[in-house]
Amino acid sequence: MQNIIKDGAVLTADAWQLVRPDAEGQLSVPDEGDVIVPLAAWLAEPERWAARDGRVAVWLASDDEPAELADSLSRLELVAVDFPAFTDGRGYSIGRLLRERYGYRGELRAVGDVWQDHLHYLWQVGFDAFEIKDGKAVESALAALATFSERYQATFREPQPLFKRRST
Amino acid sequence: MYRYDEIDARIVRERVEQFRDQTRRFLAGELSEDEFRPLRLMNGLYIQRLAPMLRVAIPYGHLSSRQMRKLAEIARKYDKGYGHFTTRQNLQYNWPALESVPDILAELADVEMHAIQTSGNCVRNTTTDAFAGVAADEIIDPRPYCEIIRQWSTLHPEFAFLPRKFKIAVSGSEQDRAATWVHDIGLHVVRNEAGEVGFKVIVGGGLGRTPMIGEVIRDFLPTAHLLTYLDAVLRVYNRYGRRDNKYKARIKILVKAMTREGFAAKVEEEWSHLKDGPATLRCADVAHYASFFTDPAYEALEANPAEFTARLAEDVAFARWVERNTRLHKQAGYRSVVLSLKKTGVPPGDATAAQMDAVADWADRFGFGEIRVSHEQNLILPDVRERDLYDLWQLAKDAGFATPNVGFLTDIICCPGGDFCSLANAKSIPVAEAIQQRFDDFDYLHDIGDLELNMSGCMNACGHHHIGHIGILGVDKNGEEWYQVTLGGSQGSGATIGKVIGPSFARAQMPDVIEKILSVYVDSRHADEKFLDTVRRIGLDPFKERVYAKHH
Numbered sequence: 001m002q003n004i005i006k007d008g009a010v011l012t013a014d015a016w017q018l019v020r021p022d023a024e025g026q027l028s029v030p031d032e033g034d035v036i037v038p039l040a041a042w043l044a045e046p047e048r049w050a051a052r053d054g055r056v057a058v059w060l061a062s063d064d065e066p067a068e069l070a071d072s073l074s075r076l077e078l079v080a081v082d083f084p085a086f087t088d089g090r091g092y093s094i095g096r097l098l099r100e101r102y103g104y105r106g107e108l109r110a111v112g113d114v115w116q117d118h119l120h121y122l123w124q125v126g127f128d129a130f131e132i133k134d135g136k137a138v139e140s141a142l143a144a145l146a147t148f149s150e151r152y153q154a155t156f157r158e159p160q161p162l163f164k165r166r167s168t
Numbered sequence: 169m170y171r172y173d174e175i176d177a178r179i180v181r182e183r184v185e186q187f188r189d190q191t192r193r194f195l196a197g198e199l200s201e202d203e204f205r206p207l208r209l210m211n212g213l214y215i216q217r218l219a220p221m222l223r224v225a226i227p228y229g230h231l232s233s234r235q236m237r238k239l240a241e242i243a244r245k246y247d248k249g250y251g252h253f254t255t256r257q258n259l260q261y262n263w264p265a266l267e268s269v270p271d272i273l274a275e276l277a278d279v280e281m282h283a284i285q286t287s288g289n290c291v292r293n294t295t296t297d298a299f300a301g302v303a304a305d306e307i308i309d310p311r312p313y314c315e316i317i318r319q320w321s322t323l324h325p326e327f328a329f330l331p332r333k334f335k336i337a338v339s340g341s342e343q344d345r346a347a348t349w350v351h352d353i354g355l356h357v358v359r360n361e362a363g364e365v366g367f368k369v370i371v372g373g374g375l376g377r378t379p380m381i382g383e384v385i386r387d388f389l390p391t392a393h394l395l396t397y398l399d400a401v402l403r404v405y406n407r408y409g410r411r412d413n414k415y416k417a418r419i420k421i422l423v424k425a426m427t428r429e430g431f432a433a434k435v436e437e438e439w440s441h442l443k444d445g446p447a448t449l450r451c452a453d454v455a456h457y458a459s460f461f462t463d464p465a466y467e468a469l470e471a472n473p474a475e476f477t478a479r480l481a482e483d484v485a486f487a488r489w490v491e492r493n494t495r496l497h498k499q500a501g502y503r504s505v506v507l508s509l510k511k512t513g514v515p516p517g518d519a520t521a522a523q524m525d526a527v528a529d530w531a532d533r534f535g536f537g538e539i540r541v542s543h544e545q546n547l548i549l550p551d552v553r554e555r556d557l558y559d560l561w562q563l564a565k566d567a568g569f570a571t572p573n574v575g576f577l578t579d580i581i582c583c584p585g586g587d588f589c590s591l592a593n594a595k596s597i598p599v600a601e602a603i604q605q606r607f608d609d610f611d612y613l614h615d616i617g618d619l620e621l622n623m624s625g626c627m628n629a630c631g632h633h634h635i636g637h638i639g640i641l642g643v644d645k646n647g648e649e650w651y652q653v654t655l656g657g658s659q660g661s662g663a664t665i666g667k668v669i670g671p672s673f674a675r676a677q678m679p680d681v682i683e684k685i686l687s688v689y690v691d692s693r694h695a696d697e698k699f700l701d702t703v704r705r706i707g708l709d710p711f712k713e714r715v716y717a718k719h720h
Contacts, residue, residue, distance in 0.1 A: 087206050087289065089329025093406050096326055101441055117190065117207060124325035137198075148182050150175050152319040154446045155326075161395075161446060162175065163316065163453045 005119075005142050006107070006129040018059060018080060018111060036080050039064045042072065059111065062090040066097045073104045081127070083112035092125045099126035099156045116141040120148055126156040169232055169538060170315045170460045172280045179323070180277045183284055187211050188270035195267070210328070212286030213269055214590075221588070222261045222269055223286040224276060228296045228314040228338075229257030229541040233528035236539055238279040240524035246272050251524070252584060253509060253517045255632055256335070257295050257541040258286055262588050284322055289330045289417075291321035291402070296338045297345040298542035301461060302550045304498045307357045308365050310340030312457035313394065316449070320395050327402050331409035332417035334402070335374075338367075342661075347543065349373045349381050349663035350635060352419045353401060358388060366390045371401060371431065372423030375629035379665045380420045385432035391454065393439075395447040400439035404431070464536035464551060469501025476554040488610065489561055489572040494552075501554055507547040507564060508571040508579065512604035515597040516582040517545035526567045534560050543632075544581055546574065576613045577621050577682075578604045581632055585625030585642060586649070592625035594642025594649035599623060599678050606679035616686055619699045620659070635659045637700045638685065639666045640678070651678055655685070655711060656703045669712050684714045 004011040018036040021027050027041055034055040042049065042058045049056045057078035058069060069079070079098060081091040091110065098104040109129035110122050115136040122130060123145055132138050154161040172180070187208075194204040208214075212223035224239070231239075239259055243251050246268050252260045264272060276282055285292055294317045296310045297303060317336060321327075327334075338355045339346040348354025354370035366388045373382025389397055409422045423431045480487045494503040507527060510516050519527075527547055531539050534556045540548035547569075552560060564570035573579045580603065583589065585596030600623060607613060622636025633639035639654035650672035657666030673681050686699075688711050693702045703711070 086203075087329050088411060089289075089327065090407055090411075092326045092329070093403050117186075118328075121323075121325035121328050147186050148179060148323065150179055151325065152179075152322055153324050153326075159446050161320075163319065163449075163456070164446065166173075166175075166456065 003132045003134070003138055004109075004129060005132065005138065005145075006109075008142070008145060010138055010142060015055075016057060016078060036078065039069060043068060060091075060094055062088050062094070064094070066094050066102065069098075070102045073098070073102055073106075076104075076106055078107040078109060078129075079104060080109040080111045080131075083110060083114055083118075086113040086115065086118055088113075092121060095122070095125040095127050096156060116144045119144045120146075124151065124153075124155040124157050169230055170227075170311075170457070176319075177277070177280070180280075180282045180284070183211070183282065183323070184270060184273045184277055187273060191266065191270055206288060206329075210285055210288035210290055211273070212283035213266075214287065215266075219263045220266050220269065222264050222272060222283060223254070224259045224261070224281060224283050225286045225293045226258050226281075226541050227318050228294055228300070228311060229298050229543070230311070231539040231541065232279075233531040233537040233539065235279045235281055236524050236528040236531070238275065238281070240521040240528070242272055242275055243521040243524065249522075250518055250520045252515070253519060253541050253545050253547070255543050255545060255581060255583075255630060256286075256293055257298070257543055258293055259541075260584070262584070287333070289332050289334075290328055291324065291330075291334045291336065294318055294321065294336045294338060295346055295351075295543060297341060298540045298544075298548050299345065299495060299504055299550070300340060301463075302497050302499075302502075302504050303341050303345075304496055305343055306341045306498070307359065308340045309458070309461055310338040310346075310357065311461045312454060313340075313355070313391070314338050315457050315460070316394065316454070317398070320398065320447075324402075326399075327406055330402070330406055331411045332414065332419075334405070334419065336398075344659075344661045344663075347632075347635065347659045347663065349661075350375055350379075350632075350659070351382065353398070354382055355389075355394075360388045364390065367394065369397065369401075372420035372428075373663075374418055374420045375632060375634045376418065377415055377627045377629075378418075378420065379629070379634040380424070381663055381665065382420075383423055383428040383431075385423075385428060385435060392449045393443060394449060396442040396445055397435075397439055399442055399447065400435050403438055404434050408434075463499075464538075466499045466502065466551070467553070469499075469553060469555075471500040471554070473501065473555045476557060479558045483558075485572070486558060486561055488614070489570055490557060492572045492576065493570070493574045494557065497551070499551070502551050503554055503557060505549040505552050505557070505560060505564075506542070506574045507549065507569040508574055509546050509569075510573055510579045510604070511568050511571045512578065512608055513601060514568070515584070515587075516580050516600055519547070523567055523569060526563070526569070530560060530563065544574075544579065546579070572610065573613060575618050575620070577607055577616055577619045577638075577686075578613060579620075580604070581620070581622040581636065583624050583630035585623075585631075589625060589630075591628055592642060593627075593644035594625050594651065595675075596623045596625040596631060596640075596642055599640065599642075599651065599675060602675075602679050603682055606683065616689070617698055621682075622657070632659075633657070634665045635663060636666060637703065638682065643672055645672070649675055651675060653681060653685075653715075655708055656700070658700055667708055669708055670716055681715055685711055688714045 036057040059080035111131045214221040337346040337351040350373040355367040369386040370382035586592035623640040624631035624633040625642040635657040652672040654666030
């Protein structure tokens with residue numbers, strides 16, 4: 001597992017297994033180990049996850065409502081957001097909402113069609129971990145975090161917009 | 169004009185280097201065509217019918233003479249010696265080589281220009297009134313707000329991958345010259361009862377496949393809250409706009425599905441979390457941006473000096489040009505001059521490198537080094553002394569820039585069409601030319617008066633055909649080019665979408681069709697009644713009867 005960037009470095013080991021429903025919509029979650037389950041499963045079976053030995057995290061699809069996870073966030077050490085296509089920008093808003101509105105402070109991981117050219121933006125809106133898509137270079141993705149040295153907007157990383165920092 | 173500071177310059181340089189690397193990886197096979205397409209589009213690069221097309225941003229249509237000379241230089245060095253000014257107040261090069269685009273971008277960066285977000289599913293170049301800052305009816309100068317929006321929208325990390333393209337227009341004057349009713353967001357300045365200035369927020373207008381006039385979702389937005397409110401609108405759109413069908417992905421479809429009230433309520437709810445946040449504009453912030461748009465050093469002059477009025481009296485051609493191609497100025501003794509890019513035989517909006525250089529020289533010699541691009545695809549010298557108009561007119565005539573047809577039938581708004589664009593169903597330039605050739609008699613044009621003819625080569629509506637008094641749309645019927653005609657569209661404060669008059673026409677018929685439409689107008693008009701008003705009064709039927717009448 002060497003395709004995950006976290007906190008500005010490539011992870012050498014990662015215990016999390018992300019579980020997606022199969023073609024029939026069935027979810028088979030391994031009994032052992034640390035898993036990332038879909039939001040709907042997390043909300044539907046709280047006792048099951050509480051009783052489980054391994055750690056449990058949650059992933060959001062791009063059309064999921066992050067508010068539904070708000071009450072769970074303090075108990076989660078990882079939340080993943082899926083990017084089914086890199087051109088689907090909904091996950092950027094989800095990231096900001098989790099960080100800025102619901103105050104989530106654990107690991108926020110971007111998964112799916114994630115590669116070099118999106119990391120800078122993802123970092124700005126609050127993601128700190130990136131599972132780079134198979135076949136895409138991880139080292140150059142790491143370097144891309146520093147593509148831009150400044151930005152105009154108020155973001156999670158830089159809450160003061162440039163115009164305010166300019167005219168003080 | 170706005171000038172970059174070190175940070176603006178650095179951001180643009182970093183974008184050039186990012187794009188250079190993206191281009192390199194594409195050429196090396198590390199990025200697939202599907203992966204590279206959205207990336208290159210977000211930097212204005214299309215792969216067109218004949219060659220790549222690069223669209224350069226001209227923020228809210230403002231250019232300095234130095235920037236115009238650079239555009240001319242690039243046209244010579246990397247293209248075939250000309251460029252095309254668009255209805256989004258941008259410039260397109262039709263012939264650059266893919267490999268040279270990063271170098272073109274680097275040259276643009278030298279003069280504080282770029283191609284960021286001139287295409288793609290992101291916030292595009294913000295447009296405004298081409299006469300901003302010099303118009304007599306201005307309530308506030310929209311340009312500081314345009315620059316604030318430009319910076320906010322540039323590389324916005326949350327909104328880089330919207331469901332579809334997103335266009336914002338700002339109007340700072342009573343009369344809307346920025347087409348705010350047909351934009352994804354139109355911001356029209358208003359005063360409230362307390363006399364404070366704010367924006368009326370219009371959302372969900374647009375042309376294209378499903379033309380719609382926008383809906384007002386907020387009657388009065390205090391200017392301080394501009395950016396937090398835009399963030400709220402964009403967030404609602406980014407999260408809930410349709411992504412399953414690109415033809416239903418514009419914000420107008422979402423507004424319609426949620427209803428105006430439902431959409432406005434959702435935005436208000438989102439905004440309640442963002443309002444008064446760090447992106448709230450303080451007076452000092454607005455003042456910083458406004459400081460770039462102060463008046464130039466106007467001379468104290470008399471209006472209508474004797475040497476000017478004497479020329480008007482003795483030279484009919486000059487008087488005609490002054491009447492059509494100049495605009496009254498807020499400063500006595502000055503006019504704004506519209507240099508027509510609608511000379512018969514030249515594709516509307518096209519300018520040669522020599523013409524660009526000439527305009528730059530005139531901007532320095534007669535004005536304050538500033539040039540504007542209008543969304544009607546003409547160039548404007550905003551500040552010319554009336555006493556210099558005669559000299560300028562003679563130079564402009566020699567350069568093919570003084571066709572006295574601004575606002576006339578032949579001042580056609582026209583997209584590049586099937587000659588260049590791979591999206592087009594039909595050619596537009598030859599139709600425009602045929603119409604210009606048929607109606608080249610200035611006495612006749614003068615008699616017909618104000619008439620906006622807009623033409624697009626496909627339903628994407630780059631030529632704004634829906635809001636032309638006469639609109640022409642190129643359509644494909646079994647592989648042949650046909651042209652559909654609409655009447656009664658208009659831009660401005662009472663914007664309307666034109667209505668189709670009936671079955672479409674072959675290209676060769678088009679000048680006759682226009683002539684018949686004009687003949688109905690001439691027969692039916694009341695004294696001094698403009699074309700659009702006649703259409704509104706008598707409706708479409710008399711036009712249909714004449715145009716589709718059986719011969720023999």
